[in-house]
Amino acid sequence: MSTDTRTITVGIDGSRSSLDAADWAAREAQRRQLPLRLLHAGTEPAAPGGVFDIDDIDDIDDIDDIDDIDEIDVPAGRTRAALDRAAIELSYAHPALDIIARRTATPAVPALLAAAVEAEALVLGSRGRTGSAGFPVGSVALGVAARADRPVVLVRPGELPEDERVPVVDGSSPSTAPYLPVVLGLDPDASADDLIGYAFDTAAVRSAPLHVVHPWTLPTSTLRPWRHRFPGTTVREHRVDGDPGPRLLEASARAGLLIVGRRTGRGPGRAARSLIRHAGCPVAVVPHG
Known part of the structure; x- marks a missing residue:
């Protein structure tokens, strides 16, 4: 892999899914001995975080089609606190990890695409319900995965x-x-x-x-x-x-x-x-x- 892209970057938007993604990203950064960058993009009081209907995803064949699908904005007043909380919790869980928390007023998709250029990998949460029927993929996650110049990892809620x-069967620690x-x-x-x-x-x-x-x-x-x-x-x-x-x-x-x-x-x-x-x-x- 390239040695000039030296962070694992994760998008934080206040959702439970993004916090689960941040936890996964922290483990990946630790495995690769790279800094972890937490990024919250967009402005208050609402952040773009709409959810596609699953049928909408199947109708997308070109990158530009993503912009034609309606999004539902979700409340984002909690995102600022969520970013700070994520940085603190991850620093306790991974004390040796170099964690950088950043905010930008740039809309989520262009901000994350720009961040991906400087990342070894970009990690995002996939909002929605789990289960055999699958789950809707957030518009931001899908838009970034379709355009990014670097690998984008989509993490299911609850990971x-x-x-x-x-799986361990002898009572030993799962972490080993x-x-x-x-x-x-x-x-x-x-x-x-x-x-x-x-x-x-x-x-x-x-x-x-x-x-x-x-x-x-x-x-x-x-x-x-x-x-x-x-x-x-x-x-x-x-x-x-x-x-x-x-x-x-x-x-x-x-x-x-x-x-x-x-x-x-x-x-x-x-x-x-x-x-x-x-x-x-x-x-x-x-x-x-």
Whole structure:
């Protein structure tokens, strides 16, 4: 990964979802030994935080379409206090972590896109209800994931530290359990070095196995240089005949992170949006090619 982008940045908007995302981001910053940047964007008394209907998400094919969907503003009087509270709570939970809290009056999407340029990854909460029917993705989260130049990690509400680790059965501390696999969905007809590199790097910092799901048409040599570059990472390939989406969704139920790609200059495709909506773990959307 690039060494000139040296923060993990998370958007804070006062919602419970954003605070759960901040907790995930703090753990990621600690794993990568990077500073954590908390960012609240927008002006009082309301912050843009509308929620799409799930059907609206499926109708988005181009990045510009995101601006055509109506949002519902949510109260934001609590965001200033939430930003300060998040910084304090995270500093207690991670005393060695360098935490920077910032506010800006710039609207959320452009502010977060600008912040993403300077970040190793941008982390956002996905608002809505959990469950088998999936959950609506916030307009800010979707808009940023569709445009950002860096990886954007979308964290489900209620995500806990133990959710990214192997369940313990012997009474030991969950924090010492091995990490669950990182799962990568790989498209064989795209230039995907940035996507593959992010996946291998993420697995390496967790000492987690990497499971790569891809069609049969992927050349066998695609992953070879990355295996040599990360010899300590266990890699399992899952070749599927047809749509890999169902296999990725199944794998996400036993994963710590699901990584999907999107073409630079385009929003996530329909398959990626379905995974964002239904995956059983946080989803990283990585621009490439």
